[in-house]
Amino acid sequence: MPFIQVHLILYFFIEIIYCNDKNGRPVAVPTSYKNIKQADVKRIPVEGEETVFNAVLVCNRSNYLESGELTGSVYLQLRQLRKMGYQVKVVSDRVHFYSPKNR
Numbered sequence: 001m002p003f004i005q006v007h008l009i010l011y012f013f014i015e016i017i018y019c020n021d022k023n024g025r026p027v028a029v030p031t032s033y034k035n036i037k038q039a040d041v042k043r044i045p046v047e048g049e050e051t052v053f054n055a056v057l058v059c060n061r062s063n064y065l066e067s068g069e070l071t072g073s074v075y076l077q078l079r080q081l082r083k084m085g086y087q088v089k090v091v092s093d094r095v096h097f098y099s100p101k102n103r
Contacts (some may be wrong), residue, residue: 015081016056017042027051044085055086060093 019027032045033053044053063074070078070090081088 016058018054018056019051020054021050022052053086054089055081056089056091058091058093
C-alpha cells in the first residue's frame with residue numbers, strides 16, 4: 001500500500017503527494033485520486049474529506065532569487081495548491097549554494 005505518490009497536480013509542476021488522516025497518521029493515497037488522468041488538474045476527491053492531502057515542492061536554485069527568496073512562479077504554485085486544499089511543504093535543495101565550487 002503506497003503512502004507516497006509523485007503527481008503533476010497542476011500539469012506543469014511535479015509534486016510529491018502523501019496523505020494522512022486528521023490525527024496525522026499516514027494513509028494510502030485514495031485510488032480515485034490515483035486514477036485521475038495525468039493531464040488533468042488533480043483536485044482533491046470529495047470522498048477524501050477525512051484525508052489530509054500534502055504536497056511537497058522540491059525547489060532548486062532556479063526557484064530562488066539572489067536574495068534567497070522564492071521566485072514569483074513558486075509563490076503562484078503555493079497559492080494555487082493551498083486554494084485547492086493541499087497542505088504544502090517546500091523542501092529546498094540549498095546544498096548548491098554552500099558548495100565550495102560556487103564560492
